[in-house]
Structures are given as C-alpha cells and as structure tokens.
Amino acid sequence: MYPQSGWKLSNTREVGLGKNKKRKARLYLSKIGFFTLIVHRVFPESQVCQVCVKLNPSGRIHVIFLVEEPESQEQSSKEPGKAVGVDLGITRLATLSDGRFLENPRPLERSLEKIRIIQKKLSRKRFLSANWLKTKKRLAREYEHVKDFRRDLFFKLGCLLAQDYDLLVLEDLDTEGLIQKGETRTRRMRLYDSSFSELRRCLEWVFQKQGKTVLAVPSYNSSRECFLCGRINQSLTLEDRVFHCPYCSFTLDRDLNASLVLLKRAGWVPPFWCACGTPPSTSPTLPRVGEAWCGYEVGSPVRKGGVSSRGFLLPL
Numbered sequence: 001m002y003p004q005s006g007w008k009l010s011n012t013r014e015v016g017l018g019k020n021k022k023r024k025a026r027l028y029l030s031k032i033g034f035f036t037l038i039v040h041r042v043f044p045e046s047q048v049c050q051v052c053v054k055l056n057p058s059g060r061i062h063v064i065f066l067v068e069e070p071e072s073q074e075q076s077s078k079e080p081g082k083a084v085g086v087d088l089g090i091t092r093l094a095t096l097s098d099g100r101f102l103e104n105p106r107p108l109e110r111s112l113e114k115i116r117i118i119q120k121k122l123s124r125k126r127f128l129s130a131n132w133l134k135t136k137k138r139l140a141r142e143y144e145h146v147k148d149f150r151r152d153l154f155f156k157l158g159c160l161l162a163q164d165y166d167l168l169v170l171e172d173l174d175t176e177g178l179i180q181k182g183e184t185r186t187r188r189m190r191l192y193d194s195s196f197s198e199l200r201r202c203l204e205w206v207f208q209k210q211g212k213t214v215l216a217v218p219s220y221n222s223s224r225e226c227f228l229c230g231r232i233n234q235s236l237t238l239e240d241r242v243f244h245c246p247y248c249s250f251t252l253d254r255d256l257n258a259s260l261v262l263l264k265r266a267g268w269v270p271p272f273w274c275a276c277g278t279p280p281s282t283s284p285t286l287p288r289v290g291e292a293w294c295g296y297e298v299g300s301p302v303r304k305g306g307v308s309s310r311g312f313l314l315p316l
C-alpha cells in the first residue's frame with residue numbers, strides 16, 4: 001500500500017483495435033520496480049490519495065487507485081416514481097414484481113466437476129513441489145472464475161434495475177439460517193452458490209451510488225401470503241410452483257406472488273396490471289423468452305384454476 005508518494009504512472013497509451021482495444025500504462029512502485037497495467041477506468045491522477053497492490057492466490061495482480069471526490073449529499077425531495085419488488089430463490093435467482101425473472105446460473109455447481117478433478121490432482125502432488133504449486137494456482141483460478149462470474153452478474157442486474165426503477169424492495173433473508181435448515185446437501189450447496197447476501201450488497205451499492213432508495217422488508221411467510229386478500233396458505237410446500245389461495249381462489253406464479261407481497265409490505269401499491277391481468281410493460285433490453293408470468297382476471301381461465309403466463313429473461 002502506497003500513500004500519495006512512492007509511485008508514478010506514465011506512458012499511458014491505447015493499443016489494439018475494435019473489441020480488443022485496451023488502455024495500457026507503466027506504473028513505477030518504489031522498492032519494487034515497473035509494471036505494465038491495463039487501465040479499465042479513466043481517473044484524475046492528481047486526486048489519487050492511495051495506491052494498493054493486491055495479489056490474488058491465482059497469481060493475478062490488481063492495482064487499486066483510491067481517488068478523493070467531493071461527497072454529493074444531493075437527495076431528491078420528491079418521492080420515488082417507480083418501485084420494484086425482488087424475490088430471491090434457488091431456481092430463479094431473482095423474480096421481479098413486473099413479471100421478469102433471472103434464472104439462477106449456478107456457477108459453482110457448473111464448475112464443481114472440474115474443481116474436483118483439479119483437487120484430486122493436487123492431492124497426488126508432493127507438498128510444496130513445483131507441480132503442487134502449479135496445480136494449486138490452477139485451482140485458485142477456477143475458484144476466482146466462479147467468484148468473478150457471480151459478481152459480474154450481480155452488478156449487471158443492479159445496473160439494469162437502477163435504469164428502470166427508483167426504489168428497490170428486497171426481502172431481509174437470514175441466509176445462514178436457511179443453510180442450516182437445508183434438508184439435503186444439494187440444497188445447502190445451492191443456497192451457498194446463490195449468494196443472497198452478496199447479491200443484496202451489490203444491488204444496494206448500485207442503487208445508493210445513483211442516489212436511489214433500497215428497502216428491506218421482513219421475509220416471513222412472503223411466499224405463503226396471498227397478494228390479493230393477505231391471508232396465509234399454510235398448505236403450500238416447496239414443490240408447489242403455483243400459488244393458489246384457498247380463501248379467494250387467487251392463482252399466481254409462486255415467486256411473482258412473493259415479489260408482489262414484498263412490494264405491498266413496503267407500502268407501495270403495484271400497478272393496475274397485477275389485478276386485471278394485463279401483460280407488464282418490458283424494457284427493450286429484456287427480451288421475452290417464454291411462459292412465466294401469471295395474471296388474475298375476472299372471467300379468465302386463471303380464476304377457474306388455469307394458468308396463463310408470460311416470461312422475461314435478464315440478459316447476461
């Protein structure tokens with residue numbers, strides 16, 4: 001870690017063409033020497049107050065420039081215009097109250113077989129030998145890929161939501177309690193893989209950076225509560241993917257009903273399409289992919305027990 005002195009950035013240039021275009025620079029660190037950097041963001045060098053060099057177990061080196069900026073305390077006096085409720089889950093990572101959803105990519109589960117093979121090779125190497133260090137670095141790169149994939153997805157989701165909405169309503173989940181109550185090993189691993197706590201931190205950071213509001217509401221019985229009448233369906237199980245209220249015969253997709261309940265608990269009345277069955281409006285950046293949205297309409301097949309649905313997928 002270097003304060004305002006002991007480092008120097010020089011020879012900043014752009015190399016490559018098209019998608020391969022990069023911005024490179026030479027960094028001098030006292031007592032270490034010169035490094036060639038790939039600069040991802042443009043920043044004022046005169047306002048840099050600290051330089052931190054981070055070495056990952058995979059061998060990748062990151063140089064972090066801490067820049068002083070005047071803190072903006074501008075808070076809009078007007079109320080947020082548009083709000084969205086987000087229900088988190090294992091099958092669908094995030095289900096929005098406007099009918100869109102994001103499937104859970106499960107990066108750790110997809111890379112688990114490769115990680116097991118590398119781990120087995122590592123156990124057969126002699127401890128601290130050259131091949132052992134090489135295999136250990138390869139294993140660290142695989143774990144780092146899972147971490148980077150997950151964080152990149154979370155920040156992209158946050159940017160997409162921050163473009164369309166002023167208020168984000170999340171459920172206040174006890175992630176550790178959910179993992180401890182997991183009935184099977186696979187379910188506990190998928191809860192770890194979903195990283196609900198990290199997803200919440202990323203979404204809160206993106207919204208607060210743009211001066212927007214994030215609310216966390218209690219998640220107790222959010223999946224069993226009926227959005228229309230507010231009563232609890234005690235017979236609902238994890239295998240039931242469609243919510244059916246035994247009191248008012250309201251039928252809706254389980255995750256969508258939970259996201260609407262979260263929005264209702266925050267004191268916001270969802271748009272009129274939730275009650276009349278009109279398809280939700282969609283952003284042009286979110287393509288329509290299939291059947292996932294369920295509506296309620298007087299005289300529709302939904303009220304008689306059928307399910308009509310629409311679905312939208314967030315691009316990765």
